Amino acid sequence: MRIQNHPILSFNRGKQIKFYYNGKELIGYEGETIAAALYANGIFKFSESKKLKRPRGIFCAIGHCSSCLMTVDGVPNVRTCITPLKDGMRVESENIGVEINE
């Protein structure tokens, strides 16, 4: 959900653009991070942990904790919390359906 009115801040959002989350078309704003755009669309589960398949989302949002890694336009392990959203971007969850050999 987006904040519409704020007592201190005004948000100058960029151009409205389309992007894709696991193939599903979503709307975001140019210049915001991928993570912010996903959250604004109500998506909090970004990926799964490799072994126990536990849901993974944002923790630090400043590019340090690796919790928000996703595959973006085919590039794996992108820090979605600090990567700006671009028109037509394809954002995919990681480790869903991946088998790990012990």
Place this chain on the structure above:
Amino acid sequence: MSKIQNLELLVVGGGPAGLSAALAAANYGIKVSLTEEREFLGGQLIKQTHRFFGSEKEYAGTRGIDILKKLIDEVNKNNNIEVLLSSRVLGIYEDNIVTILNDHKMKKYYPQSIIFATGASEKFLAFENNDLPGIFGAGAVQTLMNVYGVMPATNVLMIGSGNIGLIVCYQLLQAGVKVAAIVEAAPKIGGYSVHASKLRRLGVPILTSHTIKKAIGKEKVEGAVICELDSNWNEVKGTEQLIKCDAICLSVGLTPLVDLLKQRKVKTTYVSELGGYVPLRDENMETSIKNLFVAGDVSGIEEATAAMIEGQIAGLSVAKRIGKNSKDEIEERIEEAKNELELLRSGPVGKKIRKGLSKLGLNHGKNYNEKFSEEALDISHLMKTGVPSEENLKNKLPSEEKVFDKGPIAISECFQRFPCDPCVKSCPFNAISENGNINNIPYVDFEKCTGCGICVSKCPGLAMFVIHKNFSETTSVVIMPYEFLPRPHKGEIVKVFDREGKYLCDGKVIRILDGKFQDKTAAVSIEIPKEYYLQARNFKVEEGNHG
């Protein structure tokens, strides 16, 4: 192979410390390259919507975001500074060659000196289910709501009552998010009492001697189990309670980002008071390796004002070392900055920092005065609950009731010693004094005070009120600070609350000062039944009245 570019000074990190360092050096003719990982400057200052404490010289009373605008503006105007955005420092080698990644290309630089202002990252906490989505660092919540205008959740449980936890809770409320409670493991509140008091007035519970046991939920946070702790930090059996919430925010401290320093084999040591591993350094911010400097949180966790001053010291030290002229003037400015830092750290809230710095062998505090190292008042009740005691209140009220007969007067509800002076500096009648030291508690001279209400909008802690006891035969007026939506209208009836957020009575809005001068901290005059003039400290505007 790409060529190696020579630089005079490379500053790593575009937060408050890095910006100040770049400016300080560039102002004395040093050619500075300022590199920042993100596509914009500012670091964590970009999300600080609150007014800063500290001294007026370092922008006290100004919101963090507005301080940032001034710094960026100065940087952009300075021809000696080259800003490298979206540029991540990947490595620093034994010969001080630095590699920077920008747009998938790696470039090599050879700087004469480097200032590392890489900041800090948030600490984590061990409890069951702590990896669920919806568990955030407090800074992450700030980023989502204050930078991108995205609601992080609808009802948040905050773990940790340091200044960051308290400030983020207030910002959550401003963004329209509910705060279920603040949980603090220590027996007392960690941050400044004024931040805690603001939240209590708004009805947020602060549970000291409590901790989180586990998060509830499968795909996302749906609640949390908390429990009480005894004096040995052990769980008190039978005190478990379930808190409903859709996010848990961890505000349990920061740790310096020393990775690059370690890569270059700068000597580091563990100092718990400074947040973890910190570089060894001297008073001029130079590390164990010559010409490599640090500034801000990477040199030890403190706050943004100290980071800016450390940045200045580091920048000036580089200018003194490699610059061509003005050496005496630079030396003078370094001394000034050091004295300012010392003053900031000289109060009781600076104790931890002073202890940490002494472990680094730093002799900060040659002007340090014993008098300011202890609290002046007994604030144990206030620090446990966020609500001042009767004695605390009595201390700041006029000693004689008849003083209220002269008309409106300002009342300061600030009881703790910490470095801050906007109330003193903003008063046009010199009616507020801290007796010459910004660490002292401010007192109002009721003879001089006219009750104008300027201080109500300027106090960063929202701890100034104006009371007009005898407004009419049966009513009093209290001027209160207000930073929420919707804004009230003149003549509107609002709900009035006490210092614990309990409903007292209805009140009538009779005047609103909400212009450019107030800068979004409105001073609102509320008329209330006379019996409540010493209790009424908050009001809420009903959403429905404003369509």
